Amino acid sequence: MFHIDPNKAYPKETTSKVIIRFQDCDPLQHLNNAKYFDYFFNARDDQVAKLYGVRLSDIFKAYQQVWVVYTQQISYIYECMNFMIKLLITALAVVISSYLLPGVEVDSFLTAVILGAVLAVLNVTLKPLLIILTIPATIFTLGLFILVVNALIILVADWLVSGFRVDGFWWALGFSLILWLVNTILQDMGGAKKKQ
Numbered sequence: 001m002f003h004i005d006p007n008k009a010y011p012k013e014t015t016s017k018v019i020i021r022f023q024d025c026d027p028l029q030h031l032n033n034a035k036y037f038d039y040f041f042n043a044r045d046d047q048v049a050k051l052y053g054v055r056l057s058d059i060f061k062a063y064q065q066v067w068v069v070y071t072q073q074i075s076y077i078y079e080c081m082n083f084m085i086k087l088l089i090t091a092l093a094v095v096i097s098s099y100l101l102p103g104v105e106v107d108s109f110l111t112a113v114i115l116g117a118v119l120a121v122l123n124v125t126l127k128p129l130l131i132i133l134t135i136p137a138t139i140f141t142l143g144l145f146i147l148v149v150n151a152l153i154i155l156v157a158d159w160l161v162s163g164f165r166v167d168g169f170w171w172a173l174g175f176s177l178i179l180w181l182v183n184t185i186l187q188d189m190g191g192a193k194k195k196q
Contacts, residue, residue, distance in 0.1 A: 107163035
């Protein structure tokens, strides 16, 4: 049974790395929500046994009581790191695209990183709204009007980010196409290295 050792420092926060089984993942390579807490609770039980020498089953047998967790915190490290990597790739793509197009200027790499973050926010907030509002034009042009929506997003980013300048609609359209192409190439290169 557990007895407090005054000479030992017990950790207040613990972490665990676990191997996720393939059958517990969905088609998008995310851990299935139903299985997520199974992994979480198993890791907690293992940590308590390893760090404190307590088996939860022993507490139940000795005291007829159960272990209750009143607070917990889950950190999504992979998603955050994945977002940061994509943001840096987008910033690099912005710098490369601005060198290729004379009508587009980016003051510094920091401005490119800020622009990447602003574009990410605009792509999840404003762009879906614009796509919904322009459905008839998109259908009539067989999907080509999406390019106009992308150019409008670039122009809004130009208005929001100081240090980033686009000389008009056509440069914004060209920039969005070049940015997409360079971003795709860089992400594919990163994916190929990860697979090796």
